[in-house]
Amino acid sequence: MTEYRRLAIDEVGDVTVVRFRDQKIIDDLNIQELGRELARLVEVENRKKLLLNFSAVEFLSSAALGKLITLDKKVKAAEGMLKLCNIQPQTYEVFIITKLNRLFDIKESEAEALAAF
Amino acid sequence: MSEPRWIWQCDHVILSQPGAGRKIRQEVLRQLHQRQWAKHDVFSIHLALEEALVNAIRHGNALDAAKEVHVQCRMSDDLMQIEVADQGNGFDPAGLPDPTDHAHRETPSGRGVLLMRRFMDRVEFNEKGNVVLLEKRRTHPPEDPCSSDPS
Numbered sequence: 081m082t083e084y085r086r087l088a089i090d091e092v093g094d095v096t097v098v099r100f101r102d103q104k105i106i107d108d109l110n111i112q113e114l115g116r117e118l119a120r121l122v123e124v125e126n127r128k129k130l131l132l133n134f135s136a137v138e139f140l141s142s143a144a145l146g147k148l149i150t151l152d153k154k155v156k157a158a159e160g161m162l163k164l165c166n167i168q169p170q171t172y173e174v175f176i177i178t179k180l181n182r183l184f185d186i187k188e189s190e191a192e193a194l195a196a197f
Numbered sequence: 198m199s200e201p202r203w204i205w206q207c208d209h210v211i212l213s214q215p216g217a218g219r220k221i222r223q224e225v226l227r228q229l230h231q232r233q234w235a236k237h238d239v240f241s242i243h244l245a246l247e248e249a250l251v252n253a254i255r256h257g258n259a260l261d262a263a264k265e266v267h268v269q270c271r272m273s274d275d276l277m278q279i280e281v282a283d284q285g286n287g288f289d290p291a292g293l294p295d296p297t298d299h300a301h302r303e304t305p306s307g308r309g310v311l312l313m314r315r316f317m318d319r320v321e322f323n324e325k326g327n328v329v330l331l332e333k334r335r336t337h338p339p340e341d342p343c344s345s346d347p348s
Contacts, residue, residue, distance in 0.1 A: 106222075106243075106247050107215075107216055107219070108215035108216050108251060108254075108255070109215050109216050112215075139240065139243065139244070141244065141247050141248060141251065141309075142248055142251075142306070142308035142309045142312055143251060143306075145305075145308060146305035146306050146308075147305070149303055149304070149305045150305050152303070153303065170236075170237065170240050174244070174312065177297075177311065177312065177315045178296060178297060178308050178311065178312070179297040179302060180302070182302070183302055183303065
């Protein structure tokens with residue numbers, strides 16, 4: 081079983097539900113590690129359906145957004161599906177300002193997101 | 198306009214390495230929490246400071262161990278000012294591509310300056326582009342003072 085330091089992984093049916101261990105995704109070194117762990121899900125473990133649950137996340141920087149964009153590209157290249165859910169209002173404001181709410185498929189709740197796969 | 202009456206100031210020089218700004222970030226957040234700035238103001242300053250520090254360390258000084266980043270913070274009852282200066286070659290902020298443009302939306306970087314401008318009241322670069330001044334006016338009354346952990 082692979083150890084993840086920045087992520088907590090669950091499986092619901094054929095969907096991999098990914099939760100973040102950090103409330104604030106800001107530390108530069110942690111973000112680099114986060115990027116490697118997200119990439120591993122797709123490139124090493126070949127997971128095709130990913131749901132990122134942001135319920136624990138209070139804050140994320142543009143560097144963290146960059147890792148999500150890179151993950152999105154990897155998932156698309158592998159012909160998989162990526163959805164995001166439970167993004168808190170202040171964090172969602174960052175997605176709106178950057179218009180990344182148009183790039184990602186964002187659902188309000190985990191149940192709604194799981195039903196959409 | 199008269200100079201604001203500063204009630205707190207700090208002045209730090211940090212190395213150009215990832216995470217070097219952590220102590221400054223904690224110090225600024227502690228001051229904002231102690232003085233009960235509104236939650237959204239704290240979020241905005243936190244985000245802009247982080248983006249400015251990463252820009253200076255990673256892009257400005259290109260993680261060069263021989264270069265430093267100078268950070269000055271000033272707070273009055275109504276205003277927070279932060280100046281971040283690196284020793285890099287600078288850049289032209291007007292020349293940055295619009296990261297919200299469809300053509301650049303999938304580019305993983307280039308959103309820091311946009312976020313600084315949207316969350317702060319004033320963002321000014323010097324002519325060379327290696328010093329940025331960030332300014333946030335306090336929201337009154339603090340309808341939702343921040344009470345969470347400042348770390």
